[in-house]
Ligand code: PEP
């Protein structure tokens with residue numbers, strides 16, 4: 001249910017509404033709007049009609065059911081677009097077009113430093129790098145783990161770029177959170193509800209990737225798991241879905257951007273690397289993302305793709321990334337975004 005407060009309702013009235021929601025066994029989530037506050041009351045769907053009684057409280061305008069099955073992620077609860085701050089001066093959403101770039105996996109100090117400096121010089125504002133890798137084969141490189149996170153932190157120290165890195169299992173949340181500015185949930189883990197709940201409690205920004213077989217409805221329900229725990233800092237990432245097509249690694253669902261815009265206030269970015277699987281296809285999908293209204297990108301870049309421990313064929317060389325960024329500026333500007 002959404003409890004819509006009257007314009008100018010006082011702090012005590014809001015506190016009373018929150019208390020009553022809790023007394024009825026639901027969780028209040030306050031969203032401060034420009035003209036009025038609304039309180040989302042979420043919890044057991046059965047018996048939510050009891051919340052209707054809040055309508056008689058002072059300061060309450062009305063109580064309306066949330067029609068969507070995802071509640072806090074919906075535009076019904078929060079019509080204003082969310083902006084997720086990653087570090088001072090670096091946000092996703094709003095007017096910015098935010099580019100995250102770096103290698104698929106952190107491999108050694110030279111590789112991550114060289115890549116970090118190159119992507120920064122080209123205009124990226126967030127460094128990506130996997131230290132825990134969810135690989136299809138158990139015999140493939142699984143990542144440098146904490147050593148990799150330390151190298152990422154050193155690259156952040158050197159360049160000032162905040163870092164995004166994947167956490168694969170609940171047991172590693174605390175460790176990854178010690179180093180990363182943004183916690184990445186990979187496509188294979190979109191519906192790892194135990195992991196999502198922990199990240200909801202952690203409160204750090206989360207980059208949630210769409211599962212390769214996940215519908216948009218399911219994707220938003222996964223975001224809801226994080227929001228329902230009290231963490232509003234969720235960035236959605238479309239990274240391609242599995243179709244019959246084999247010319248690309250996955251099929252980039254570019255229409256997910258406008259669809260999500262119609263359904264949620266959460267920012268949306270595109271991963272052109274995992275969706276195409278081929279470096280030559282990456283730049284055009286970067287431009288398409290900007291044109292479709294995305295809030296940014298996460299792109300794989302490697303100084304020597306032919307030697308990469310993972311995802312070399314889809315990684316841009318630093319010079320190709322820089323050339324892409326030049327042209328991307330024009331697309332972002334037409335879309336009304338700053339890059
Ligand atoms: C990655 O970002 O390197 C990755 C494993 O992506 P995805 O989860 O989208 O496959």
Ligand code: MN
Nearest residue numbers: 104300310311
């Ligand atoms: Mn990768």
